[in-house]
Amino acid sequence: MKVLVTGGAGYIGSTVVAELIREGDSVVVFDNLYQGHKGAVHPEATFIKGDLNDRAAIDSVLADYQPEAIMHFASHTLVGESMENPFLYLAENVTNGLNLLQSAVDHGIRKFIFSSTANLFDDPERMPIDEKERIVPGSPYGESKYIIERMLYWLDRVYGFRYAALRYFNACGAGAPERGEDHYPEYHLIPIVLQVALEQREKVFIFGNDYDTPDGTCVRDYIHVLDLAQAHILALRALDQGSRTYNLGNGQGFSVKEVIETAREVTGHPIPAEIGPRRPGDPATLIASSDKIRRELGWEPKYTDLKGIIETAWQWHSTHPNGYNDR
Ligand code: UDP
Numbered sequence: 001m002k003v004l005v006t007g008g009a010g011y012i013g014s015t016v017v018a019e020l021i022r023e024g025d026s027v028v029v030f031d032n033l034y035q036g037h038k039g040a041v042h043p044e045a046t047f048i049k050g051d052l053n054d055r056a057a058i059d060s061v062l063a064d065y066q067p068e069a070i071m072h073f074a075s076h077t078l079v080g081e082s083m084e085n086p087f088l089y090l091a092e093n094v095t096n097g098l099n100l101l102q103s104a105v106d107h108g109i110r111k112f113i114f115s116s117t118a119n120l121f122d123d124p125e126r127m128p129i130d131e132k133e134r135i136v137p138g139s140p141y142g143e144s145k146y147i148i149e150r151m152l153y154w155l156d157r158v159y160g161f162r163y164a165a166l167r168y169f170n171a172c173g174a175g176a177p178e179r180g181e182d183h184y185p186e187y188h189l190i191p192i193v194l195q196v197a198l199e200q201r202e203k204v205f206i207f208g209n210d211y212d213t214p215d216g217t218c219v220r221d222y223i224h225v226l227d228l229a230q231a232h233i234l235a236l237r238a239l240d241q242g243s244r245t246y247n248l249g250n251g252q253g254f255s256v257k258e259v260i261e262t263a264r265e266v267t268g269h270p271i272p273a274e275i276g277p278r279r280p281g282d283p284a285t286l287i288a289s290s291d292k293i294r295r296e297l298g299w300e301p302k303y304t305d306l307k308g309i310i311e312t313a314w315q316w317h318s319t320h321p322n323g324y325n326d327r
Helices: 011-022 055-065 079-084 086-106 141-157 189-197 225-241 256-267 290-298 306-319
Strands: 002-006 025-033 046-049 069-072 112-119 163-168 171-172 205-209 223-224 245-248 273-276
Touching: 002 011, 002 055, 011 025, 011 225, 025 055, 046 256, 055 086, 069 086, 069 225, 079 086, 079 141, 079 225, 112 141, 112 225, 141 163, 163 225, 171 225, 171 245, 189 273, 189 306, 205 256, 223 225, 223 306, 225 245, 225 290, 245 290
Parallel strands: 002 025, 002 069, 025 046, 069 112, 112 163, 163 245, 171 223, 205 273
Antiparallel strands: none
16 A cells, blocks of 8 residues: 655654555655654655645645555644643644645545544543543643544545544554654653663653552553554554544553663663652553454554563664764
8 A cells, every 4th residue: 555654754653654664565754854853764665855834745745646545643742842832732733634634635535544642531530541531632732633533533424534543642662673762852751761771861850759659650551662553554454444543552551660660670770760740731640441453453562561662662772872863
C-alpha cells in the first residue's frame, strides 16, 4: 500500500515508517522538521519537507503521490505547553488537521490513521481505561485531539471515510538501534532519567510523591514504540471493515519511582532523584485497557516488562548521546 505519513520524521512516526517499509509498503513522509529529524526517516521513504499549515503543499503532495492511506502523527504534543500556549493546540493542531482532512477528501483518500491520546481521560471513572470511558480532555492538547476525532466521525458518516483513532498512553523505548527518542527540550520521564545516567543532567525531579498511589508517585502505562507501530499497521489493514477507536497501552502501570529504580538497574548509574512539586495537569494514575484491539485485531504487545522497555531506550541513548546530532 502507498501511505503518506505526516510527522514521519518524529519519534513514533519514524518508527512506524520503518515498520511499514519492512512489511513492503511504500511511504511518503511529510514533515516540517520542527521536532522531527531527517536522520530518523527510513532511507527508502520519500521525504518531503512541508508544513500542514500550507494547504497548497498538501494538495500537491497528494496529487503527485496519490497515496491510498494517510497516517497523521504531526502535531504539537505537550500537555504543559498547551496549558501555557493553548492556541498552538486549539488553533494550529486543529487547523493543520483540518487542512489535511479537507485535502484528503478532495483527493479521494478514504483511509486515515490518527494519533490520539490518553489525555482525553483526565477524570476516569474506571481503571484500566477502556474506550467506553467518558471523555474529559485534560488540556488544550487533549481537546485538540478530541476535536479531530469528532471530525473523523463526521467524515465517516458523510463520505464513508475509514479511520482509526489510536489513543496512546505513554509511548517509550527505542524502535531499533538506529531510531529512538530525541526531543529538544526533553520533557518525558524515561529519556530524562537516561540523560541523568549519561551525566547530561545532574538529577531527575520527581513531580510529586503525595499522590493516591502505592508509593505516592504517578502511575503510567508505558507502551513500547514497536508495539505501537504494530497496532498502527494492524489498524490500517483492518480499515476496509470499518472505522474504529482503540486505547493503546500495555495494561500495566509503573510508578515514577519504579521507572527510576529500573533505570538504575539497567544503566548501573545511581541516578540521583529529588522530590519536587506536582506538575499541573498530571492525573495520579493512567492505565489503559487494550482488550478491544487485542480482541478485534489480535494485537499483542511484546514489551510488557519495564526492564525490557528501558533496555531498548538505553541502547539508543547510550549509543546516541546527542540524539540525531542535528542541533
Ligand atoms: N515525571 C517526573 N519527572 C520528570 C518528567 C516526568 O516525575 O522530569 C513524571 C510525570 O509527572 C508523569 C510521569 O513522569 O507522572 C510521566 O511523564 P511524561 O512527561 O513522561 O509523560 P506523560 O504522562 O505526561 O504523557
